[in-house]
Amino acid sequence: MASPARRPSLSNIRSLHRKPKLPRNRWNGFFTFLAGLFAVIVVLPLVLVLAYVVIKGGSMMSLSLLTELPPAPGMTGGGIGNAILGTLIVSLIAALIAIPVGVGGGIYLAEYSKSGAFASFVRFGTNVLSGVPSIICGVFVYGLIVATRIFFDQSYSAIAGGIALSVLMLPTIIKTTDEGLKLVPQELRWGAIGVGASKFVTITHITLPTAFKPIATGIVLSIARAAGETAPLIFTALFSPFWPEGLFSPIASMSVLIYNFAIMPYDVQIALAWATSFVLVMMILVMNIFARYVGSFNKI
């Protein structure tokens, strides 16, 4: 204001420089620091949990651990072979139920009814179902299957656990199928119909194979999530210290083993819980990273 000189005065030139001491710059620095700190705090639990699981569980890895039965309370040695097998069986049952139903529901949403009242009801229901707590799935299957003894008068069974997990997987699979099919260019469908394919052939031979990768990604992720779930299993599949005896009897699983053994007062069991955590976490992380790897190069 003061100097009406032709050339800009020195102070005016300086005003174009960044002044770190200005309040706004200080606040900027402060908030940037805060955001970075928050990001570190968010990532910290993952690092710590993984570190402890690897240190406490990974050090116990051996062939006998993976193949033997858990020891009785008070005994030493033993392994978690039955729990690993049990988790695989229960997840497989869940996948066999949830994949056909979920993919079918997704096909209906994406291919048959994009914006009908029924379709929006199904979408709404899918969202609501994905918000239902996993323990409620367990209570539901308990009331529906375990308490009523529908299957061969058996109460707790592997199949009940599988059904409970499939209820949990269903919304994810429907959503990813729906979204994967929506990514398929409309021209492909028109082309197929144009050369005389029926809708059934178009879907099974053109759109589904094209959207295979995103759908597969979603399915693998949902299986990984189901494999780690405990709450739906503790009163449907229960637990068993023995090898699986068939689909209609109680079955061991890694997640329930961790829960049961973690609250036991024996060091051997607690160590086994850590070892089981290591196996389970590694399995789930590998599935997750594999799914993301497959999904990363699938721009249809």
Next chain:
Amino acid sequence: MIQTTKTDLFRLRRRPLSEKLADQSFRVLATCLASLVGLILVAILITVLLGSRSAMSAYGLGFLTTSNWNPVTNEYGAFTAIYGTIVTSILSLLIAVPLGVGTAIFLTENFIPVKGRQIIGLMVELLAAIPSVVLGLWAIFVMEPFLRPVLNGLHASLGWLPFFSTQPEGPGMAPAILILVVMILPIITAIARDSLLQVPVELRQAAYGIGASRWGAIFQVILPAAISGITGGVMLALGRAMGETMAVTMIIGNSNNFSLSLLAPGNTIASMLANQFGEADGNQVSSLMYAAFVLMLLTLIINVLAQWIVRRLSLRYT
């Protein structure tokens, strides 16, 4: 002769019956599979309602406000668990929202190179993949012993407040709240990041153009533009926190004695179910089903509200 072949060539091909049949049955099949979702939802509601019928008629609405849970005398009231569910989820949300939204901002602004942001984003997603029972194990043997001196200090200095009035003795509400924070952070961060990424770049450019500083633009332009998505994500996280079972069950102490103190053992509906359902019989099963119905209703309301918020309040930029 020649004429008929010509018209034959141009006549529409009749679809064979088998093709029609395959088409129609596939459509019916897909519709049935889709309607299964609604069916399952209704079945869950009916199963839980039928199971809780006898407890509902025996205890009525008083079930929600009394806190004695005594299988010996067959008296049940779920107030402790309902209080625990609401307090743990709300408090964990209060801690997790600033952390999650701050991280989301850090991941959408260009503070660090894209590669670094991708790695942090991947780590947050992997945190969501860790099974809750493993987090519970970690909470029992690593987090809680580490935390105990801090909680003791809280009790020593702020013990005159009813919320810190008991001596921490291992499991309790406070560690449960912290492990819930770990469990809902990935959801909040992921959804906040998605909604921040959807804010059009022109808004940011305009803010910078009129001289806003970086954080001025974030607080006054970008966050308000993304608030609907963030609110929806927070509501979803609230629903998840209420229903979260395993980690909470392992660290909350499973006590049905009502206490205002956050350092004392408590209970949530989900942890009560996980802890007692297996060994319960008679009226206890029914009471647990009643509690499950309350939990289901709570999460249902919150989820529907979240969907409604996201749909109604979202600003649409084209």
